[in-house]
Amino acid sequence: MTSPLIRVDNLSFRYEGSERWALSNVRFDVNEGEVLGIFGRSEAGKTTLCMCMNGLIPHDLEGDLQGSVEVAGQNTKRTEPQDLATIVGIIFQEPESQFIMTAVEDEIAFGMENIGLPPNEIEERLRLVLKLTKLEQYRRKPPRRLSGGQKQRVAIASALALRPKILIMDEPTSELDPIGKNEVLAIAKELNREHNITIILVEHETELAADIIDRGIVLSEGRVKFQGTPSELFGNVELLNREGIFLPEVTEVGYGLSKHGFPITQLPFTFQQGSALLQSLLTKDRNPV
Amino acid sequence: MAYDFYVARQTVLHKLSPPTKVVFLLSTSLLALEVQDPRVNALLLVGLLLGALSLRIPWRVSSIFFRSGLIVGIALSISWLFFSKVGEPLYRLWDGIYIYDLAIPLTLSMLFRLWTLLTSTLIFVAITQESEFIAGLRKLKVPYALCLTFALVLRFMPLLIEEYNQIREAQMARALELEKIPLLERMKHFMAIIVPWLVISLKRVSTLSAAIDSRGFKITGRPRTFFHEPDVSLADWFLILGLVGLFAAVFALRTWMGYFVIVPGRL
C-alpha cells in the first residue's frame, strides 16, 4: 500500500499576533490521483489550510504551527515554499493578482526560469502546457486582453510548467462568469483524469465541484467537521445546511422526495444521477409491480 | 509597454537590441539635461522628432505626450521666464517684476529639454516591449530582483490606476463631490479614496509575493536562467559605447571647458 501523497497530521495553526486558532487538529490524507474538495463558510480556514500545504505557511506567513504537513515526503515546516514549487502548485482566487508578467509566455516561463531550466526546455514545456490549457493562440497576449477564465488558465499553465504532482486550487472560479467557471473546472478534471494530477479544490460552487471530487472535507471554524466520499458528504444534508454550504439542487430534490416516502437510498449529487433517479422513480411509480 | 504604447513595426529602431534601447533612452535624456544652449537643445529635439515621425506612431499614443508637453511646457515656461533672475534686467513688466536677458534663452533651453525628454520617452515606449525593457536592464547588469520590481511596477500601474477610479466612482455614488469641498477640508475626504486603495494594494502585494514564492523564486541551489536572451550584436555594442561616449564627451566639454552653457552654476 503506497503512502499518501499529502499527510496532514493533527495540524493546528495560529497567525502571528492572533489569539484565535485558524486551524485546530486538522487531520486527513490525500492519495495520489485524488481530487479532494474542501468546503465551508468564508473564514472557516480553507485558504489557511491551502497555504499550509505548500509551505507558504509557516515560511511566508508566520505564526504558530503545530502538528505537521507532509507533502510527497517533505515536511513543510522544514521546506521553503520555493523548494516545494516543483511538487505543489497553487492557484489563487483573484486572477489579476497572481499574473506577474505582461505576456502569457513570460508568465508561464517565469517559474521555469526560477528553477533554472535551459531555454530550449522552457520552450518545450511552454508549448505543452499551452496545449493542455488550450491557450496556444494567446501566447504573446498581455493579461488585459484576457478574460477571467483565460487568466486563471494561465495561472494553471504557469503552475503546471513546473510539473507538480499536486495542484491546489483555492476558489479558482469565484470571480469568473459561468463560462470561465466551466473552463477552469473542465481543465482541472482533465488534468486529474488524464494526467493523474492530484487536486485540492476549494469551492463554493458545490454543483460544479460535485462533478469532479473523489473525496470531500467540510471545514468549520478551523476544524474538520466531516470527511468522506461525495455520497456521504452530500448525503449529510443537515451538516451542509448548518455550515451554510450550497446543496446541489438534485440532492435537495432527492432529499425532499425521500422525506415524502419515496424510496431513495442514496441522494444524487450530479445532474446525471438526479436525472436518472427521477426517471426511474417516476416510471416505477406509473407501473407498480 | 504599460499603456499599450508599443507600436508593432519592423523599423531599424525596433531592431536594436534591448540594452541598446535602454541606453538610448538614458543617454538622450541625460544629454538633453547636460546641454544648456537652446540651439544645441533644438538640434537634439529636432533629430528626435524626426526619429519619432519615422516610426509613424498612431496619434492616440503620441497625443498623450504632445498634450502633456504643451500644457506642462507652457506652465513651466511662464515660471522660468518671469522668475529666473539671470543676467541683466531687460524688460520691466510691473513694479519689481522684470524679465532678465538670459531668462529668454534659458527658458527656451528648458522648454526644448522638456520636449526632448518626452520625445525620447515616446520613441522608447513605441519601440520597446515590456519584456524587452526588463531583458535590456538585465543585460546591462542590473540585478534581477530590481528588474523584477520594475516589471511589477509596469504590470500593475494600469491596474492600480483603474482601481483608483473604481474606488472614486464608488464614493461618488455616495455623493462624494471633491470639487465642491474647500481645499483645506479636501484631505479628509480624500482619505475615502486613498484608504481603500491602500488596503486593496496591500492585499495584492501579499498575494503577489505568495504567487512569486510558490513559483520557485529563489529556489535553493538552482541558479536562475532566462528564457529571453536578447541578441546583442557588435553594432549594438558600438552604438551603446558611442552613446555613452557622446554623453561623456559633452559632460567633459561642459564641466571643464564651459561649452554649452549660458548661465554657469545652474542646470
Place this chain on the structure above:
Amino acid sequence: MMEQPQIIVRGLHFRFPDGTEALRGMDLDIRKGEFLAIIGQNGCGKTTLVKQFNGLLRPTEGSVLVEGVDTKKATIAQLSRTVGYVFQNPDHQIFSTTVFDEIAFGLRNLNFPQTDISDRVKRAMASMRLEGKEKDNPLFLSKGERQRVAVASILAMSPRVLVLDEPTTGQDWSSIVTLMNLVQKLNQESEQTVIVITHNMHVVARWARRVVVMTEGRIILDASPAETFTNTQVLTRAFISAPQATRLASELGFGTGILTVHQLVDRILQTRSPKAAQSRKGQSCRRQWSVHLDA
C-alpha cells in the same frame, strides 16, 4: 391609471472614449417595487447599463430618465439620492474606522443634520442585521458583514432604487442567502426597487421576479425567470445554464414554471398522488423538510 416607470431608458447607446461600443441601443422600463436581475456574460454591458442610472456614465445617444429626471441634466450626487449603487467589492469603498461612520458617509456628504443621520444609520443597520456593531471596525468584519455594511451605507441615503452589482461574487452561500433575504424584505415591505447583476442563477431563480438578459450590448430577453430559464435559444446565446431543478423539470416534461427545488418536489408529488398533494400544498410541504436557510 398606471404610474410612470421609475426608470425609463430610450434608444440608449453608449460608446467609451476609446471607441468601444458598449451599449448598442436599448429600451427599458423599470417600475417601482420591481425585483429585477440583469444577467449575461462578462463584457456584455451589464455594469455599463446600470452605471447610466446613477449618472456615473451618460448616454452617447438616447436618454435615461430617473423618476422623470434626465440623467444628462443631473449630477451624480443628485442621482445618488434616487439610485443607490452598491459596488461589487465592499473593500472598494470601506475606509472608516467605525461601522457608524462608514454608513454615515453618504449622509454627511449630502449635509444631513446630525439627528437625521443617527436615525437613518440605525435604521439601515437594522435592515441589514448589523445591530450592535456601530463601534466595530469594518475592516475586521467578515466578508459577508462588510458587504452588508456597504449595502447599509447606501440604504441610509434611502434611494428608491437599489442596485447591487454582483453581490454574489466571492461570497459564500449563507452570506448570499442572508443578504438576498434582507433585500427581499425591503422590497416586499417598503416597495424598494431592486436591481441585481449576478452570475448566480440560483439567486435569479429564487429571488428575482424579472430577468433582463444581455449580450454584446443588447437586451435579448426581458421576461420572468421561468420564461428565461426555459428559453434554450437565449440561454445558449448568453452562455447561461438554468438551475438544476428547472432542467430536471424540463427533462421530465413538466413545462415552464418550475424554478426551485420546492416547486419541483411539489410537482412530482402531484403526479404521484394528485389528491394528496393538493392537501399538502405550499407551506406544509415546506415545514416537513426545511433545507433553506432562514432569513
